[in-house]
Amino acid sequence: MPIARSSALLAGFAAALALTSCAPKKDTIRIGEFASLTGKEAAFGQSSHKGTLLAIEELNAAGGILGKSLELITEDNQSKAGESATIVKKLISRDKIVALLGEVASSRSLEAAPICQAAKIPQVSPSSTNPAVTETGDYIFRVCFIDPFQGVVMAKFAKDTLKVRKVAVLTSVSSAYSVGLAKYFKERFVADGGVIAVEQKYSEGDKDFKAQLTAIKASGIDGIFLPGYYTEAALVCKQAKDLGLTVPVFGGDGWEAPQLVEIGGAAVEGSYYSTHYSPENRSPAVTTFLAKFKQRWKNEVPDAMAALGYDSAMVLADAMKRAGTTEGAKVRDALAATKGYVGITGTTTLDASRNANKAAVVITVKNGQFKFVESVAP
Amino acid sequence: MPKPTLALLSAFLFAFGVSLLSDRLDPYYLDVVIGVGINLILAVSLNLVNGYTGQFSLGHAGFMAVGAYFSAAISLFVAPAFIGPAGTSALSQGAFFLAALATGGICAASAGLLVGVPSLRLKGDYLALVTLGFGEIIRVLFQNIEKFGGALGLNRIPAYTTIFWVIAFLALTLFVVTCLVHSTYGRGFLATRDDEIASEAVGLNPTRYKIVAFVIGAFFAGIAGGLYGHFKLTITPTGFGFEKSIEIVVMVIMGGMGNTLGVILAAVLLTLLPELLRPIAEYRMIIYSLLLIVMMLARPQGLFNFKFGQTRS
Amino acid sequence: MSEFLQQLLNGLSLGAIYALIALGYTMVYGVLRFINFAHSDVFMVGAYLGYYLGKLVPPGTLWGGLFVLFAAMIGCAGLGMLIERLAYRPLRGAATLNVLITAIGVSLLLEYSGQRFFGAAPRVFPPIFPERNFQLGALIISTNQLVVIGVAVLLMLGLQFIVYRTKIGTAMRAVSQNPKAAQLVGVNNDVVISFTFGLGSALAAAGGILYALNYPSIDPLMGVMPGLKAFVAAVLGGIGNIPGAALGGLILGTVETFIGGSQWSTYKDAIAFAILIIILLFRPAGLLGRFTAEKV
Numbered sequence: 001m002p003i004a005r006s007s008a009l010l011a012g013f014a015a016a017l018a019l020t021s022c023a024p025k026k027d028t029i030r031i032g033e034f035a036s037l038t039g040k041e042a043a044f045g046q047s048s049h050k051g052t053l054l055a056i057e058e059l060n061a062a063g064g065i066l067g068k069s070l071e072l073i074t075e076d077n078q079s080k081a082g083e084s085a086t087i088v089k090k091l092i093s094r095d096k097i098v099a100l101l102g103e104v105a106s107s108r109s110l111e112a113a114p115i116c117q118a119a120k121i122p123q124v125s126p127s128s129t130n131p132a133v134t135e136t137g138d139y140i141f142r143v144c145f146i147d148p149f150q151g152v153v154m155a156k157f158a159k160d161t162l163k164v165r166k167v168a169v170l171t172s173v174s175s176a177y178s179v180g181l182a183k184y185f186k187e188r189f190v191a192d193g194g195v196i197a198v199e200q201k202y203s204e205g206d207k208d209f210k211a212q213l214t215a216i217k218a219s220g221i222d223g224i225f226l227p228g229y230y231t232e233a234a235l236v237c238k239q240a241k242d243l244g245l246t247v248p249v250f251g252g253d254g255w256e257a258p259q260l261v262e263i264g265g266a267a268v269e270g271s272y273y274s275t276h277y278s279p280e281n282r283s284p285a286v287t288t289f290l291a292k293f294k295q296r297w298k299n300e301v302p303d304a305m306a307a308l309g310y311d312s313a314m315v316l317a318d319a320m321k322r323a324g325t326t327e328g329a330k331v332r333d334a335l336a337a338t339k340g341y342v343g344i345t346g347t348t349t350l351d352a353s354r355n356a357n358k359a360a361v362v363i364t365v366k367n368g369q370f371k372f373v374e375s376v377a378p
Numbered sequence: 379m380p381k382p383t384l385a386l387l388s389a390f391l392f393a394f395g396v397s398l399l400s401d402r403l404d405p406y407y408l409d410v411v412i413g414v415g416i417n418l419i420l421a422v423s424l425n426l427v428n429g430y431t432g433q434f435s436l437g438h439a440g441f442m443a444v445g446a447y448f449s450a451a452i453s454l455f456v457a458p459a460f461i462g463p464a465g466t467s468a469l470s471q472g473a474f475f476l477a478a479l480a481t482g483g484i485c486a487a488s489a490g491l492l493v494g495v496p497s498l499r500l501k502g503d504y505l506a507l508v509t510l511g512f513g514e515i516i517r518v519l520f521q522n523i524e525k526f527g528g529a530l531g532l533n534r535i536p537a538y539t540t541i542f543w544v545i546a547f548l549a550l551t552l553f554v555v556t557c558l559v560h561s562t563y564g565r566g567f568l569a570t571r572d573d574e575i576a577s578e579a580v581g582l583n584p585t586r587y588k589i590v591a592f593v594i595g596a597f598f599a600g601i602a603g604g605l606y607g608h609f610k611l612t613i614t615p616t617g618f619g620f621e622k623s624i625e626i627v628v629m630v631i632m633g634g635m636g637n638t639l640g641v642i643l644a645a646v647l648l649t650l651l652p653e654l655l656r657p658i659a660e661y662r663m664i665i666y667s668l669l670l671i672v673m674m675l676a677r678p679q680g681l682f683n684f685k686f687g688q689t690r691s
Numbered sequence: 692m693s694e695f696l697q698q699l700l701n702g703l704s705l706g707a708i709y710a711l712i713a714l715g716y717t718m719v720y721g722v723l724r725f726i727n728f729a730h731s732d733v734f735m736v737g738a739y740l741g742y743y744l745g746k747l748v749p750p751g752t753l754w755g756g757l758f759v760l761f762a763a764m765i766g767c768a769g770l771g772m773l774i775e776r777l778a779y780r781p782l783r784g785a786a787t788l789n790v791l792i793t794a795i796g797v798s799l800l801l802e803y804s805g806q807r808f809f810g811a812a813p814r815v816f817p818p819i820f821p822e823r824n825f826q827l828g829a830l831i832i833s834t835n836q837l838v839v840i841g842v843a844v845l846l847m848l849g850l851q852f853i854v855y856r857t858k859i860g861t862a863m864r865a866v867s868q869n870p871k872a873a874q875l876v877g878v879n880n881d882v883v884i885s886f887t888f889g890l891g892s893a894l895a896a897a898g899g900i901l902y903a904l905n906y907p908s909i910d911p912l913m914g915v916m917p918g919l920k921a922f923v924a925a926v927l928g929g930i931g932n933i934p935g936a937a938l939g940g941l942i943l944g945t946v947e948t949f950i951g952g953s954q955w956s957t958y959k960d961a962i963a964f965a966i967l968i969i970i971l972l973f974r975p976a977g978l979l980g981r982f983t984a985e986k987v
Contacts, residue, residue, distance in 0.1 A: 038663060038803065040912055042811030076659065081617025085610045086413060086653075090406040110533045111612045132533060173521055173957050174616060176530035201957040205916045207906035210701040211951030218694045231813050231908045238907075242824055242833050243697070262815040263908045434788075497968065500975050503726060507926045508971055511964035518961035620919070624795060631792050663803040670796035671778055678785040 028071040029326050032097035034087050039079030044104040044305050048126050050297050051309030052101055065321050084111040092119050098326040101312050104305055106130030106176050113140045120328040122335055126312035127305055130180050134354040141335050141354045143312045144276060150252050151184025153274045153360045153376045159192050162248055164223035166195045168216040172228050174204040181227035181252050197221045209236050217245045224249045230257040234264030241267040256304035261368050268365045276304050276345040278361045278372040289344045311343040382557050389549030397542035412609055414649045415544035416602050419551045421629040421645040423598035426555050429636035431591040432571030434506040438599050438626050440513030441486040443618035445600025446607040447526055449482030450535045475538040479604040486600020487593045494592035510620055521615040531614030539609035551598045567591055634680025643682040693829030698952050704836040706944020707843035711898035712921030713936035715891030721867040721931040722887050725787040728794040729774060730895055731918020732801035737767045737896025738903040739809055745817040756820035760900055764893040771892025772885050805911030813910040816903040839901045846897055847937055859886055923967050929980020
């Protein structure tokens with residue numbers, strides 16, 4: 001009777017599935033978070049998660065909000081497509097969360113967005129910069145600026161400060177972030193009279209860029225725009241130097257991480273990127289954040305993802321306080337009215353399209369340290 | 379009325395019955411059930427190729443991608459021109475969804491034909507690699523087509539997939555595969571698998587059988603892709619990489635190749651397992667992979683293959 | 692012309708690494724006729740072993756680098772033999788597809804354990820060999836590229852020696868041709884298969900370290916793409932054929948580099964597969980593989 005036995009096994013599994021969730025405690029506010037804690041983009045997801053968790057713990061230490069303590073329920077999507085939709089449904093229907101935080105990658109934020117919109121659960125994305133994310137509906141917010149703004153910032157910076165006229169663009173074709181940022185940069189740079197001499201592509205996970213760089217070198221450019229993440233940025237800078245290519249390399253907020261300097265070493269000296277906050281900023285808020293983060297996470301230095309993860313939780317908590325309730329519609333209205341919130345990543349004002357309207361800073365690497373170059377207001 | 383047809387009709391009725399209840403089901407459980415259903419369609423259709431016909435294909439996710447993209451494109455770009463952007467009856471919506479799914483399925487089947495005709499000259503691991511290669515090529519192509527959203531993929535796909543459609547198409551897949559394999563014509567699939575040369579000697583055309591199996595398998599993979607797209611509402615090229623193909627192959631082999639019931643049980647188990655292991659968070663996938671190894675060591679003939687002596691590869 | 696030569700050099704150093712990994716696939720396939728999916732993760736473990744060992748030796752010295760290289764190779768050889776003993780040997784004689792699933796399981800296990808225990812964030816691989824760039828005309832050559840090509844060539848020559856000039860190598864070839872007959876003439880198949888796994892895994896570890904030297908950012912999923920490419924290379928050259936794997940690796944590395952530097956770089960991965968498919972359609976057993984007609 002093995003078939004009967006395995007059917008019984010399956011029935012048992014189904015029963016276990018029904019028991020996996022537990023009823024919410026009365027005196028807590030449940031906030032959901034979905035993040036890529038394992039898989040390809042785990043480095044970003046974990047960073048962001050550490051920031052978010054720190055914020056929740058801090059809020060609880062200060063007595064919670066609305067007289068209740070906060071409970072962060074985190075689910076991992078393994079950086080896989082399709083997983084986020086399932087876990088967001090679980091968070092909403094089983095764990096009864098009142099608001100959702102996440103994700104870093106725009107494509108996965110986009111998976112969760114229609115579900116949150118339909119369930120009228122406000123979603124705050126910490127660092128998805130693709131414009132499409134918040135276009136899904138009026139319950140979807142983000143605390144970072146969007147790619148069109150960042151592209152314009154870097155195009156202006158390349159033209160005015162770096163004074164380069166002929167640049168190469170090296171894009172990751174498998175990353176929506178990279179493709180989007182490259183597009184907005186090119187539009188502005190060309191409109192301002194610059195020349196895109198050559199465009200080269202790579203895919204996420206590539207480690208060898210010598211082929212693209214050799215072709216770029218042959219085209220005689222005076223700058224390389226590299227929208228992508230820090231690992232690639234560091235490797236590109238290193239391999240460019242190996243090939244004797246000495247023009248400045250510059251990129252966006254994906255570069256922001258201590259590993260940029262660790263991997264890139266001397267090769268990233270004199271490169272530039274735009275990002276959300278300057279680690280040189282010695283405002284009391286940033287200083288205490290740095291200290292607390294290091295204390296909580298084994299001396300790790302927070303990157304931009306961590307800072308934004310922290311701010312996303314704080315902006316949400318701020319809105320809940322102002323709303324005086326955790327009811328979806330009221331929290332949504334309060335979030336939409338967020339104005340001049342001073343966080344780690346600067347002053348956040350959410351505009352009519354539910355995007356953060358905040359300044360970008362341009363950072364350079366000097367003697368192995370991140371140095372502030374200039375701030376660009378929206 | 380013949381028995382299989384009756385079973386199919388009752389499955390449709392059952393699907394309709396369940397869909398009446400779906401509003402009362404917890405959305406998370408419903409999501410898991412629909413996910414299981416879509417994986418079942420994929421596994422059962424791949425079983426026709428890998429199990430019954432004995433061709434080792436590693437490109438099923440590629441065909442799924444073709445179906446997902448083309449049916450989503452119909453719903454996003456073509457259908458609104460006919461039914462207007464919003465406010466239509468459930469009936470016309472259903473009709474357009476069917477049309478979108480059919481388009482997806484047919485496009486996937488054409489891709490299957492395109493891949494199958496040249497590559498089925500190859501055998502075993504070489505065929506596996508070529509199908510894997512085609513899957514990756516399809517993914518890279520979608521990544522580079524601006525109309526299909528490039529790396530960001532397509533989003534805001536209308537949420538047409540319901541439990542009714544999933545059960546109905548699962549029933550149809552099972553019906554077609556089972557009837558085909560048990561028909562006089564379909565014995566040729568098994569003959570091709572068991573001994574290609576002998577089957578040729580008795581006048582069968584193995585190449586033709588392989589291609590038919592490949593095209594039908596691809597068609598249903600395309601349908602599954604279409605259901606998937608209108609269910610997750612967002613599709614990206616990275617979601618259809620070779621990891622997805624391997625996931626489906628694992629279901630087929632673990633169920634015991636060419637054993638539809640076993641494949642069904644394995645697909646259900648392997649889809650539910652990661653969900654059940656969710657509470658142990660960061661150890662989840664470590665336990666999952668350990669279980670995969672242990673299950674295979676404990677039952678090398680396939681987890682749910684109970685007909686001893688019929689094990690084959 | 693200088694661009695062409697530079698790309699050729701880039702391609703050869705990439706191809707040398709592919710070839711090292713491909714050798715592991717091909718050797719295991721030769722004796723057991725199955726694709727060892729976990730091979731690419733042994734490659735990853737090799738890089739991590741190098742990372743931890745690299746902290747123990749003074750950076751940038753030749754002997755330190757060689758010590759790390761050999762220690763990691765021995766460590767991974769042990770890991771490979773352990774995997775074979777625990778996960779594959781119990782399935783000896785079962786259908787190869789079942790072993791394939793077990794291999795996928797082992798691969799996932801190594802990847803997820805790596806993410807849990809090494810951490811998911813990329814680590815910086817220490818420069819264990821002395822590093823310098825020098826110029827040859829318009830050509831820029833880094834010592835790392837030379838180390839990669841040099842080590843790869845030496846290891847391949849060593850492998851060729853083991854397989855064709857030693858007793859265990861003869862036994863390996865015997866098992867690969869006919870395991871039952873090999874047993875009848877007194878070959879201990881278990882020992883030979885275990886040795887093959889050890890050897891293949893040691894080469895994967897060497898590949899991992901050379902890869903990490905050239906691209907000094909390592910993470911638990913770093914093996915996936917090079918592993919897939921190396922597998923393609925092994926099949927391209929004719930799987931089970933050792934010179935074929937080396938040739939396949941070099942061809943794939945070079946082709947990929949040239950496409951990567953052209954305007955078609957977007958389609959790089961697709962074109963690599965397309966070339967493979969076209970070659971297989973005309974030579975169904977790979978470039979150097981011998982096509983055996985099935986006997987009736």
